[in-house]
Amino acid sequence: MPLKDHYKTLELPALAGTADIKQAYRKLVRKYHPDRNADAQTVHLFHDIQEAYEVLSDPAKRKAYDNELKHAGRYTAYQKDQVHTAEQVVKQARDLLRYVQTIQNRSLNYDALTDFILGILSKDNIALLLRAGNAAYTADIIDSVLLSSKDILAVRSFSEIAERLNQLQVVAADRERIAVELSARQYKERQNRIVPYAALGIVLLIIVVMCLILF
Helix, strand or coil: CCCHHHHCCCCCCCCCCCCHHHHHHHHHHHHHCCCCCHHHHHHHHHHHHHHHHHHHHHHHHHHHHHHHHCCCCCCCCCCCCCCCCCCHHHHHHHHHHHHHCCCCCEEEHHHHHHHHHHHHCCCHHHHHHHHHCCHHHHHHHHHHHHHHHHCCCCCCHHHHHHHHCCCCCHHEEEHHHHHHHHHHHHHHHHHHHHHHHHHHHHHHHHHHHHHHCCC
């Protein structure tokens, strides 16, 4: 059975977050509900919309579905438009930042966002930027990528982004800025690991104190 394109069904990019998915689903359900139009084609589309929402609104199902798309070579988080110039690479980075900023108060699919950024910073695109040798382009790419990825806290994901940014002709100030962003994520990750153990330690201490008081 062919793998359905649930993102296309809901008219969404793979970057879309849960709020966007819910909003798109409600809009399409109102538009294509069989009570409004009961022809066979509309009923079939309505069932596809429901199936797409069931998959994409569930984090575990969505992750499994995205992996299926990747294995099938059909993952569209990064649309591989034909890029022939450094200017086009810069435009992709700017367009991504604009998109992220428009939905800043809603959730994003951060796995897809990471893939999109790594697509912009592909080996071929980095080569285009290096050949252009334009410091303004490099600064623009760094600004757009760092601002777009500011909520990506996974150290492993951001480390790869930072490594690719550093392959550009990066000035010292920007190299330091990238290092600071990476360090901030590493610190946050360490804190996230420590907090559960600290909480457990406090609970055990309270239990010990209560036992001493009672006995």
